[in-house]
Amino acid sequence: MIETIKQLVEAWGPSGFEHHVRALIREMVVPYADAIETDGLGNLICRVGSGGKKVMVAAHMDEIGVMPIFREPKSGYLRFTSIGGLIQTTLLGSRVRFEHGAVGVIGAHDYFHAGRTTLTDLDQFFIDTSDGSGAESVTAGMPGAFWRPLEVQGTRLIAKSMDDRIGCAIAVEAMRRLNKQTANTVYFVFTVQEEVGIRGARPAAYGIAPDIGIALDVTSTGDMIRNEKMDVALGAGTAIKIADSNHIVPPQIRDWMVARAEADGIMFQRELLTLGSTDASGIQITRAGVPSGVISIPCRYVHTQSEMVDSRDVEASVALLTGLLTHPITL
Amino acid sequence: MILRQLSEAVGVSGKEEAVRAIILPAIAAHTTEVRIDPLGGISALKRGTGASPIRLMLAAHMDEIGFMVRSIDSDGLIRVSAVGGIDDRILPGTRVRLGAAGTIGVFVWTPIHQNHDQNAPKLKDMRIDIGASSRDEATGKVSPGDVGTFDSAYMEIGTRMLRGKAFDDRAGCALLIDTLANEGGDPYPVDLLAAFTVQEEIGLRGARVAAQRLDPDIALILESTTAHDVPNPALSPDEVGNENPTCRIGGGPVLSFMDRSMITQPRLFAFLRATAEAAGIPYQFKSQLGGGTDGGAVHIANAGIPTAVISLPCRYIHSPAAYLHRDDYDATLALIRAFIHHLPALDLRDPA
Numbered sequence: 001m002i003e004t005i006k007q008l009v010e011a012w013g014p015s016g017f018e019h020h021v022r023a024l025i026r027e028m029v030v031p032y033a034d035a036i037e038t039d040g041l042g043n044l045i046c047r048v049g050s051g052g053k054k055v056m057v058a059a060h061m062d063e064i065g066v067m068p069i070f071r072e073p074k075s076g077y078l079r080f081t082s083i084g085g086l087i088q089t090t091l092l093g094s095r096v097r098f099e100h101g102a103v104g105v106i107g108a109h110d111y112f113h114a115g116r117t118t119l120t121d122l123d124q125f126f127i128d129t130s131d132g133s134g135a136e137s138v139t140a141g142m143p144g145a146f147w148r149p150l151e152v153q154g155t156r157l158i159a160k161s162m163d164d165r166i167g168c169a170i171a172v173e174a175m176r177r178l179n180k181q182t183a184n185t186v187y188f189v190f191t192v193q194e195e196v197g198i199r200g201a202r203p204a205a206y207g208i209a210p211d212i213g214i215a216l217d218v219t220s221t222g223d224m225i226r227n228e229k230m231d232v233a234l235g236a237g238t239a240i241k242i243a244d245s246n247h248i249v250p251p252q253i254r255d256w257m258v259a260r261a262e263a264d265g266i267m268f269q270r271e272l273l274t275l276g277s278t279d280a281s282g283i284q285i286t287r288a289g290v291p292s293g294v295i296s297i298p299c300r301y302v303h304t305q306s307e308m309v310d311s312r313d314v315e316a317s318v319a320l321l322t323g324l325l326t327h328p329i330t331l
Numbered sequence: 332m333i334l335r336q337l338s339e340a341v342g343v344s345g346k347e348e349a350v351r352a353i354i355l356p357a358i359a360a361h362t363t364e365v366r367i368d369p370l371g372g373i374s375a376l377k378r379g380t381g382a383s384p385i386r387l388m389l390a391a392h393m394d395e396i397g398f399m400v401r402s403i404d405s406d407g408l409i410r411v412s413a414v415g416g417i418d419d420r421i422l423p424g425t426r427v428r429l430g431a432a433g434t435i436g437v438f439v440w441t442p443i444h445q446n447h448d449q450n451a452p453k454l455k456d457m458r459i460d461i462g463a464s465s466r467d468e469a470t471g472k473v474s475p476g477d478v479g480t481f482d483s484a485y486m487e488i489g490t491r492m493l494r495g496k497a498f499d500d501r502a503g504c505a506l507l508i509d510t511l512a513n514e515g516g517d518p519y520p521v522d523l524l525a526a527f528t529v530q531e532e533i534g535l536r537g538a539r540v541a542a543q544r545l546d547p548d549i550a551l552i553l554e555s556t557t558a559h560d561v562p563n564p565a566l567s568p569d570e571v572g573n574e575n576p577t578c579r580i581g582g583g584p585v586l587s588f589m590d591r592s593m594i595t596q597p598r599l600f601a602f603l604r605a606t607a608e609a610a611g612i613p614y615q616f617k618s619q620l621g622g623g624t625d626g627g628a629v630h631i632a633n634a635g636i637p638t639a640v641i642s643l644p645c646r647y648i649h650s651p652a653a654y655l656h657r658d659d660y661d662a663t664l665a666l667i668r669a670f671i672h673h674l675p676a677l678d679l680r681d682p683a
Contacts, residue, residue, distance in 0.1 A: 016594030022681065038681035041635035042596070067589055070618040074572035081620045083594075140616055141588040141600075196594065203635030 001314070002157075004028065005169045006150045009159035012097060014065030014083045014143045015196045018042055020099075021061040025168060025190050032175040033188070043204040044190040048175060052184035053329040056210035056290070057174075057321070058201050058279040059167035060194035060217070063160070064303060065145040066096055066106075068127060068138060076136075077126035078104070083143060084195030085276075090304045091125055096144035102137050104129040104144055146305045155235065155311045162307035164194065166297050166314060167216035174321045183328040194279050201279035205286035212253065212329065213283035213292030216317070218299035218307065219244075219273050228274055232298050234308070237267030238316035241294035246277035247284060252331045253293035260323045267316050271296050291331075295321055333357060334505040338485040338495035341428065343397030343478040344414050344533045347371055350393040354504060354527050361511040362525065372537040373527040374545055377511050382520035383675040388547035388636070389510060389523055389667075390538055390625050391503030391554070392531035395496070396649055397480035398459075400429060400473050407463035409436065409473060413454055415532030420451045421650055427459060429479035434472045436461040436479075481651035491657040498645050498653040500531065502660065503553035506643070510667050519671050531625050535592065538625035542632035549599075549637050549677070551670065552626040553663075555655070556585050556617060556642035575618050578644040580656045583613030584663040585642040590620050592627025599637050602677050603670060610669040612662050617642065637679055641666060 013021035022044045026036060033046040044061070064084030071078050092111055096104045104127040108119050119125070129138040138144075150159040157166075171188050178186075187208050192200035194217075205213065219239050222230035232239050240257045241249050261268040273296075280292040295317050300308040333353070342350035354373060355365065362375035373393075396415030403409055409429070423440030436459040441452075463469035485495035495501075507525055524545045529537035542550065560576035578585045584607070588600050607614040630638035643663055646654040 016589065017597060019597075019681070039635055040637055040679070041630070042681070043635075067620065069620055070575045072573035072575075077573075079575065081589075083589075140618060193594065199631050200635075203631050203633065207634035 001169065001173050002152065004172055005157060005166065008165035008169050009150050009161050011165070012099060012145050013061055013063055014145045015062035015193045016083070017099070017143050018061040018192045022190065025061065025172065028172050029175050029188070032179060034180060039204060039207055041200055041203055042192045043200045045204065045208065046175065046188040048178060048180055048186045048188065049182035050185050053212055054185045054187070054208070054210045055212045055214060055325065055329070056187045056189055056205055056208050056283060057171055058189045058191050058204070058213065058215045058283060059171045060164045060191045060200065060279055061168060062193055062195050063145055063163070063165070064195050065143050066127065067143050068140050070140055071136070078129060078138060079123065080125070080127055082122055085303055086122065087303055088120060088122060092119065094305060095147045096127065097147040098138050098142050098144050100137065102129055103147070104138065148305045156308055157311055157314070158306050158308045160305040160307065162299055162309050163218045163302055164216070166218060166309055170216050170297070170314065170317050170321060173318045174325065177318065177322045178325060182325050184325060186325050191279055198277070198279055198282035202282040202286055205283040205290060209287060210290055213280050213290045214321070214324070215278040215280035215283070215292065215294045216321070217278040217294060217296060218302055218309070219271050219296035220275055220302055221298045221300050224300065230272060232269055232271050234298050234300060235310040235312050236269045236298070238313055238320050239269050239271035239296035239298050241271045241273070241296050244273040244277045244281070245275065247281035249293045250291040253291050256329070256331055257293055257295070257320065257324065261320055264319060264323045266319050266323070267312070268320065332505070333508055334493065334502060335485040337501035337504055338497050341433065341480055342393055342395055343480055344394035344530045346478050347393040347529050350504070354393070354508065357508050358511050358525065361513070368540055368544060370537050370540050371529045372541050374541060375525045377519070377523040377525065379519045379521045379523070385521040385549060385674055386547045387521050387523055387671065387674060388526055388542065388545050388550040388629070389507055390526040390528055390541065390550065390552050390629065391507045392500045392528045392537065392625055393504060394529055394532050395480055395499070395501070396532050397478055398427065398429070400475050400477040402475055403466050403469045403473070404458065405466050407465045407469045408439065408458040408460055409469065410458055411454070414478060416649060417454060418649060419454045422454065422457055423452065425651060426482040427479050428482045429459070429461070430473045430477035432472070434461050435482060483651040493655045493657060494652050496651050496653065498643070498655050499555040499648045500553070502555045502643050502645070502655055506553045506660070506664055506667060509664050513668070516668055517672070521671060521674050523671070528625055535623065535625055535628035539628040539632060542629040542636060546633050547636060549674070550626070550629045551667070552624050552629065552638065552640040553667070554624050554640060554642040555645045555648060557648050558644035558646045561646065577619040578615050578617055580644050580646060580654065581658060582615040582644060583659060584666045585615055585617050585644055587617045587640045587642065590617070590623050592623025593630050593638065595639050596637050596679065598679055599639050603639050606670050606673045607666055610665065612666045612669065614666065
């Protein structure tokens with residue numbers, strides 16, 4: 001599974017421009033799906049099984065990134081805006097990659113002196129895409145994604161876009177393990193544009209009209225970094241979401257997940273998050289409502305370029321998802 | 332030009348009937364199945380030749396920003412709330428019209444020699460003077476809940492510059508009417524679903540309803556956007572020459588690859604751009620990406636609708652006197668028509 005994770009986290013796909021990730025995932029899952037299609041917004045929808053309950057599993061393909069908007073005529077600096085939730089303290093000296101292969105370095109005025117305390121807004125930064133020849137191949141409208149390779153250290157996995165390529169990897173692995181054997185009709189949906197407002201999952205859910213939704217996404221941790229007080233730790237198992245900033249998981253969904261984890265002896269923790277939400281909050285309010293839950297992967301340093309997860313939690317998440325989908329569902 | 336009537340009509344978000352009254356007769360001869368939805372949005376069908384099954388939604392919003400009367404003080408001065416994105420800085424001394432009767436008022440301003448606090452006042456602290464000296468006197472003329480907006484007459488400046496309020500988005504409405512009229516043009520190959528939407532300025536509310544009801548295959552939003560291309564004398568020497576104008580008057584229709592409400596599908600954006608190039612129509616990119624359009628609501632309606640935005644560059648948008656160049660209007664109309672004719676060649680399917 002490490003090889004799958006490596007390919008996915010190192011792929012290029014900022015929100016709105018997920019086509020490379022979609023092609024990569026499609027190739028991975030083709031042997032394990034009964035039907036595959038891409039909807040009008042670019043969501044990759046893979047149906048497995050028929051009969052039973054209709055379950056929509058969502059993992060988002062997009063990552064946060066940068067969108068160049070204006071090359072200053074005199075200075076040549078390339079100004080940009082955010083794609084998704086950029087944290088400005090992660091930017092200086094970062095590398096971004098553009099679709100055609102050009103590399104950019106993010107700089108800012110006077111970063112060495114006054115900038116140490118004054119760099120608070122995106123419009124103080126710029127991207128340097130120079131190659132020494134004087135020509136510029138990067139123009140406004142060409143998005144960029146951060147570039148870091150995957151590092152594996154013991155059970156820790158460190159990469160950019162763990163959010164949410166780790167969720168995609170879990171979905172792909174679950175499809176492999178199910179190998180088309182499920183008592184339900186499962187739509188594995190690799191969604192677009194979650195980072196800019198859960199824009200892919202809602203239309204996808206409208207088109208599928210599922211009975212149940214399950215999102216796979218990262219969550220923060222309460223160990224070591226204390227972004228918020230939460231009882232989630234790396235290595236303590238898959239995280240079953242209770243609620244987050246925009247979603248309360250219906251008790252019957254939450255209890256169904258807990259029961260499966262206990263029955264299968266899967267290490268799990270209960271998760272509450274105030275920092276954000278997932279595709280499930282969009283699926284839940286589609287059409288006449290779809291009870292939805294989340295299998296969360298504990299992750300430190302979310303929305304930095306070194307998001308860290310634990311492979312034990314990843315494996316537990318695959319086991320839980322596979323267990324939930326294999327058996328008939330009664331809620 | 333119908334833009335004169337549209338610009339001068341008072342149609343603040345949520346009360347667009349005066350604008351509907353201008354649009355309905357203007358489109359009657361060119362459309363069928365004209366409907367008004369429960370929020371007041373207009374939809375109308377212009378059938379194509381049948382050459383292509385594509386159903387294209389074209390949207391422009393009828394509402395403008397304005398004010399709503401909150402209360403009347405005992406001294407006869409009026410307190411209002413903003414409806415939509417009002418810039419408080421331009422209000423002191425600005426003329427407004429309130430209520431169905433269009434009662435004239437002016438935002439109170441402190442004379443310069445008494446204005447010790449140099450900070451611009453906030454709307455919540457400002458009041459409107461309609462010439463009444465007591466609550467009783469004012470009560471006959473305005474009531475809480477009345478809406479109103481800038482008092483501003485449409486003007487043509489020279490031969491090519493147009494000036495007026497509410498070009499955002501009455502200019503878009505004018506473009507849509509002209510597109511439907513298709514004067515001197517070949518019949519369109521696709522069905523057009525025209526949507527004159529409501530309540531865009533307060534949250535894209537009418538567009539969501541229109542898209543859900545019409546469920547088109549593709550959508551094109553017609554808007555007006557900020558041109559900030561006037562030199563700023565306050566800039567430092569380092570900053571001069573590096574200003575970001577967002578877009579320029581005279582630069583042609585503005586194409587948005589992204590704003591805060593929507594990321595345009597890359598293949599659809601490339602198609603729109605290629606259409607402009609092939610037709611020899613000048614165009615520009617929007618280079619500040621704040622704000623949103625009806626596209627934000629339309630593209631994620633139902634099972635998702637690929638959507639693009641074409642905007643007119645306008646200086647001083649959201650003020651009593653926006654400026655729009657006729658050449659930009661003509662070029663934008665040409666691009667819309669070229670896009671419609673080119674549409675059967677659009678293939679958005681995933682190649683994988």
